[in-house]
Amino acid sequence: MTEPHLTEVAVEALAHGRPELVDAPGRAHVARCADCAAAVEEARLLSEGAAEALRAATPLADDLDTLIAGAMAKAAPAAEVPHPSRRALVWAALAGLVATVGLGLASLPSMASVVAVVKDSFAVLGALDRVVDVAVPGGWTLVTFAGFLLLLLLAAPLRALVRGTSRAPGAGGVTTLLFPFVLLLSVLAAAPGARALELEGQWPDEERAVTVSVDHEPASVALRAAAESVGLGLAATLPEDPEVTLHVRDASLKDVVEAVLGDAPVVARRTPTMLVIRPVEEPAAAPAPANGAAPPAPPAPPEPPAPAPGPAADRVTFGEDVVVRAGERVGDVVTMGGDVVVEGEVMGDVVSMGGDVELREGGVVHGELVTMGGEVTVDEGARLHGGNVGMNVPRFRGRIGDRDYDDEGHGGGGAVGDWLRKAVGSAARHALLFLLGVLLLALAPERLGALRVVIARSPVRACASGLLGFVGAVVLTVVLVITILGIPAAIIVALGAFAAVYVGLVAVASVVGAALPVTALRDRPILQLAAGIFVLYLASLVPVIGALAVLFASALGFGAVLLTRFRKNAPT
Amino acid sequence: MLHVMAHDPFRSVPARRARAEPPEGRAAALPLAHRAKGGDRDAIAALLREHGQAIFQLCHHVAGPADGRDAAQEAFERIVSGIGSFDPDRGAFRSWALTVARNVCRDRLRRRGLERAAFLADGEPETVAAPSRTPDPERAALVRADAETLDRALATLPEQMRTALVLFHLHDTSYEEIAAQLDVPMGTVMTWLHRGRKRLRAAVEETSPKGGDA
Numbered sequence: 001m002t003e004p005h006l007t008e009v010a011v012e013a014l015a016h017g018r019p020e021l022v023d024a025p026g027r028a029h030v031a032r033c034a035d036c037a038a039a040v041e042e043a044r045l046l047s048e049g050a051a052e053a054l055r056a057a058t059p060l061a062d063d064l065d066t067l068i069a070g071a072m073a074k075a076a077p078a079a080e081v082p083h084p085s086r087r088a089l090v091w092a093a094l095a096g097l098v099a100t101v102g103l104g105l106a107s108l109p110s111m112a113s114v115v116a117v118v119k120d121s122f123a124v125l126g127a128l129d130r131v132v133d134v135a136v137p138g139g140w141t142l143v144t145f146a147g148f149l150l151l152l153l154l155a156a157p158l159r160a161l162v163r164g165t166s167r168a169p170g171a172g173g174v175t176t177l178l179f180p181f182v183l184l185l186s187v188l189a190a191a192p193g194a195r196a197l198e199l200e201g202q203w204p205d206e207e208r209a210v211t212v213s214v215d216h217e218p219a220s221v222a223l224r225a226a227a228e229s230v231g232l233g234l235a236a237t238l239p240e241d242p243e244v245t246l247h248v249r250d251a252s253l254k255d256v257v258e259a260v261l262g263d264a265p266v267v268a269r270r271t272p273t274m275l276v277i278r279p280v281e282e283p284a285a286a287p288a289p290a291n292g293a294a295p296p297a298p299p300a301p302p303e304p305p306a307p308a309p310g311p312a313a314d315r316v317t318f319g320e321d322v323v324v325r326a327g328e329r330v331g332d333v334v335t336m337g338g339d340v341v342v343e344g345e346v347m348g349d350v351v352s353m354g355g356d357v358e359l360r361e362g363g364v365v366h367g368e369l370v371t372m373g374g375e376v377t378v379d380e381g382a383r384l385h386g387g388n389v390g391m392n393v394p395r396f397r398g399r400i401g402d403r404d405y406d407d408e409g410h411g412g413g414g415a416v417g418d419w420l421r422k423a424v425g426s427a428a429r430h431a432l433l434f435l436l437g438v439l440l441l442a443l444a445p446e447r448l449g450a451l452r453v454v455i456a457r458s459p460v461r462a463c464a465s466g467l468l469g470f471v472g473a474v475v476l477t478v479v480l481v482i483t484i485l486g487i488p489a490a491i492i493v494a495l496g497a498f499a500a501v502y503v504g505l506v507a508v509a510s511v512v513g514a515a516l517p518v519t520a521l522r523d524r525p526i527l528q529l530a531a532g533i534f535v536l537y538l539a540s541l542v543p544v545i546g547a548l549a550v551l552f553a554s555a556l557g558f559g560a561v562l563l564t565r566f567r568k569n570a571p572t
Numbered sequence: 573m574l575h576v577m578a579h580d581p582f583r584s585v586p587a588r589r590a591r592a593e594p595p596e597g598r599a600a601a602l603p604l605a606h607r608a609k610g611g612d613r614d615a616i617a618a619l620l621r622e623h624g625q626a627i628f629q630l631c632h633h634v635a636g637p638a639d640g641r642d643a644a645q646e647a648f649e650r651i652v653s654g655i656g657s658f659d660p661d662r663g664a665f666r667s668w669a670l671t672v673a674r675n676v677c678r679d680r681l682r683r684r685g686l687e688r689a690a691f692l693a694d695g696e697p698e699t700v701a702a703p704s705r706t707p708d709p710e711r712a713a714l715v716r717a718d719a720e721t722l723d724r725a726l727a728t729l730p731e732q733m734r735t736a737l738v739l740f741h742l743h744d745t746s747y748e749e750i751a752a753q754l755d756v757p758m759g760t761v762m763t764w765l766h767r768g769r770k771r772l773r774a775a776v777e778e779t780s781p782k783g784g785d786a
Contacts, residue, residue: 012762018747021762046769049714051741053776054633057719058742061628061644068620071648072613446611567656 003029006036015043074457084526089442092526096435103428107421127351127372131334132484147488150480197261198280200269203254210251214244219260220277222246226256227275236277238266239347240331314348318482321355326362336482339374342382359384423541430537437506437529445525447566451507452514454560463552466504466559473497497558503566504557509533605660616655620648623666626743627651627673633738634677634731637723643680647673663752670743671753674735681731714769717776725775733768736761 006014006026013021014030022030030036061067084092132143212225218241220234226246227234230253244260253275257268261277269276314331315322317338324330324344332348333340339355342363349367350357356374359365361381369376369384378384440448454462477494480486506529513521513532521528539549607615620627627647632640651672658668717725726734732754739745739753747765751758 008766009759009762012766021747043766043769046714046773047741047765050737050769050772053714053717053722054738054741056715057717057722058629058632059719060625061641064621064624064628067628067641067645067648068617068624070645071620071652072617074649074652 003033005033006030006039011036011039011043014040015047084441084524086442088526089438092438092530093435093442096431096438099431100428100435103424103431107425107428124372126368127353127370128487131336131351131353132487143485143487146485147492150486150489197258197264198267199254199257200267201271203270204252210253210256211249212256213247216243216245218242219244222260223257223275223277226253226260232270233274234277235274237279238264238277239279240264240329324363332367426540427537430533430540433502433505433509433536434530434533436502437509437533438526440503440506441525441529444566447564448507448510450564450567451504451557451560452511454563455507455511455556458563459556462559462563463556464559465562466555466557469497469500469558469562470555500561500566501554501558504559504561505536505553506557507560508553508557509536512536605658605665608655608665609658609660611655616652619665619669620651623669624648626666627669629742630670630673630735630738631677633723633726633742634674634735635680636727639680639684643677644673646680647676650676667749667753670739674753677735678731713773713777721776721779722772724779725772728775728779729768729771732756733764733771736764737768737772740765 003025006022006029010022010026010030013019014027019027030040129140132140210226210229212222212229214222214225220236220238220241222244223236224234226248232253246256246260248256248259253270257275261268265280266277267280269278314334315324316332316334318336320335321338321341322333322335323341324333324346326343328344330344330346330348332351333342333346334351335355336353337355338352340350340352340357341360342350342358342365343360344363346363346365346367349370350365351370352374353372354374355371357369357371357376359369359376359378359382361379363379363382364385365383366385437448473493477490477497480490480493509532510525510529511532512535513528513530516528516531516535518531521531536549536553540546542549604615604618608619628640628644631643631647635643647669651669654672658665714722726737729737735754736750739750740747745753747758747761750761754761
């Protein structure tokens with residue numbers, strides 16, 4: 001049997017003085033095999049030749065210092081931002097705080113406006129709560145988890161984007177990808193039914209004494225018959241009282257109640273003497289009299305107990321109008337982007353986001369009327385038992401426009417007064433910007449420096465990135481809001497973009513201040529910041545150009561934040 | 573057999589063993605590296621001056637002579653801007669910087685559509701056959717090649733093989749360090765080197781205007 005020759009690896013090792021990388025048989029073989037010894041020698045000579053040739057053919061950089069200087073100038077850490085002293089930072093922060101509070105108080109609108117803002121904020125939250133409550137099976141629990149999952153799912157591509165690399169999916173990657181789905185499934189499995197009959201009290205299974213026979217009677221009638229057959233009184237407050245047909249013999253009361261009420265949003269409690277049915281939403285409602293007297297009337301039954309046309313289902317639409325016709329009875333009405341017309345009866349709330357609501361004569365809404373971004377019209381003869389919480393379009397837009405320096409005047413005072421109020425309000429916002437800048441100088445000077453580098457080095461690129469970023473943030477936010485489950489992620493995106501714009505504006509102001517030909521500002525970052533913000537403030541007061549300047553500065557700063565990802569080093 | 577006995581199989585070119593300490597002393601470089609990581613511009617510049625030629629040479633051969641200078645410039649910028657991600661406790665600055673430079677070269681090659689996929693299977697190494705020629709011409713063919721010929725020949729090799737050759741022969745990097753930098757097994761590196769030289773020689777002979785003329 002002939003010995004195997006050396007492998008390439010063994011030849012390579014022996015040719016380069018690494019015999020310890022070759023096993024003992026290999027080392028013994030090369031001493032006996034002329035071919036392998038010659039191969040080692042050949043490899044050795046070839047290696048010498050390759051090394052010699054490479055060294056001879058490799059040039060030295062004759063402008064190494066230039067290359068290094070260029071790299072340092074272009075990509076060096078932002079050490080150029082001088083660090084202000086702690087004392088200076090404290091004084092600057094105090095000055096910024098005083099200016100912000102003072103100017104803010106001076107520009108405060110009337111108390112009524114503040115109350116309106118608070119009220120509208122509650123309206124927004126209330127509308128969102130109702131939409132989630134009605135449109136999402138698991139309510140806020142599911143929304144929260146879904147938002148978390150969305151963030152997890154977004155994290156992978158964002159991380160890849162930030163790092164600029166993609167990794168082959170290994171076991172860890174698969175686990176990371178599967179985790180959100182497993183979590184989502186578990187959340188969906190664990191999410192309780194949004195509206196289910198709840199049973200309270202003692203419900204003996206062995207009790208089989210209910211015998212009832214009713215045809216096309218309201219559920220309350222069937223329940224009363226069932227309760228009577230086991231010697232109980234009935235106190236029922238049913239938000240909906242659909243017709244039922246029930247024929248049972250020797251059944252348990254629990255089975256009958258479950259059969260009649262099904263998934264109705266009510267609590268059925270059995271006491272030794274009574275069967276009490278009450279809505280889930282109103283735990284304190286309908287306190288049952290102890291003597292088992294006749295059931296109390298519902299809180300606001302405006303209509304006679306005329307037969308209803310059908311069960312009162314909810315109406316939820318996206319982008320479509322809802323019309324509740326006369327004689328029609330529905331549960332909650334929720335629309336996004338559609339109008340609501342009520343001629344019939346709404347047992348629950350009417351929630352409209354971005355649409356008008358019209359309550360016509362004869363129309364009844366037992367719950368609340370919550371509108372956001374639409375108008376409400378209530379005709380004479382219509383009834384609204386709950387409250388009306390709303391925000392109309394002009395007011396909403398006016399508030400958003402505050403940032404664009406075109407808010408509507410409040411409180412009068414004439415044109416000069418309005419202009420003055422606007423100027424003071426704008427000064428308060430810029431003082432707040434200064435405060436933020438001082439905070440950044442204290443906590444993240446390197447990151448601020450990286451932003452300055454990008455702004456000074458590639459303003460056009462930063463501005464274009466910022467404009468694209470604006471569009472992207474708006475689109476992403478809208479898409480996430482439309483999905484409802486993405487609302488938490490949308491809030492995070494919107495807040496993140498908002499914060500990024502302000503951080504970017506600080507950097508822009510810092511660059512503007514540094515660029516001013518004032519010797520006193522040199523190497524004084526706080527003063528540079530203050531001067532830059534003052535320049536921005538003055539520019540913002542100019543009617544048309546000011547708005548453009550603010551937009552340009554915002555885009556520039558936002559783009560710089562996007563390009564640096566708010567890291568310590570400016571991208572190359 | 574006489575030939576074999578006369579030849580000491582362990583006589584070889586100077587060994588490149590795994591270095592416990594990099595040249596010039598790692599300990600001496602540590603403070604500089606730490607200062608550089610902390611954003612000290614002088615320390616960064618000093619490190620670049622110390623290892624700049626090695627970075628430039630790697631870029632010259634891996635990205636190609638035409639693109640080498642620009643690649644080196646970009647590599648310097650990436651090194652400077654990414655100094656925060658360098659961990660002095662995990663390795664020498666030189667290794668990290670060369671890895672950055674190699675990644676820059678790969679990116680540029682990819683953009684030019686010139687990157688080749690990993691060249692050799694990491695599996696069974698081949699056993700050597702009998703040498704086809706006498707040793708001297710092997711060495712002579714490469715040594716005779718001018719810079720342009722060698723550049724063209726190098727360009728025919730896959731990027732990883734080219735990088736391994738440059739690191740081994742120009743930068744005196746050990747098998748172990750090359751394997752760590754390229755993130756491949758050491759045996760693969762040794763195979764690449766062994767085959768790379770042969771392919772380089774063959775390519776030199778093919779691309780040389782004088783062919784194999786002595």
